[in-house]
Amino acid sequence: MISLLNTVLFDYKVPVIFTFSTRETVISLVQLAKKYSSIKERKIYPLRVKPKFRSLDEACRYVLEGFEDIGPSTADLILRHYKTLDSFFQNYWEVDKIPGIGIKRRDKIIEVMTHEYEAEEGD
DSSP, X not given: OHHHHHXXXXXXXXXXXXXXXXXXXXXXXXXXXXXXXXXXXXXXXXXXXXXXXXXXXXXHHHHHHTSTXXXXXXXXXXXXXXXXXXHHHHSGGGGGGSTXXXXXXXXXXXXXXXXXXXXXXXX
């Protein structure tokens, strides 16, 4: 947000902070700096909407649909085969044995399941 304001202020020379004097501008900037420098934790925003589920089956499908290339039909296939998410997560590397699920989809699931999370600064 600050870099956006700086771009508008300096590159496009658009005055965004309206003050009556240089002194007021400095006071305003100091207050902004104090406000934003006091934020200790970064906020993590959700990647998708969290719906209310009518059943646990819907909640299970929702979890699987979070994987790339897994839609409602594929999630249903996986859950019909493994019965539970727990069983799927313990045996996900064998998912290509389910008719209709190929090696490419299995490899994407394995890539996500084995990825080590590294939160980037500024996210």
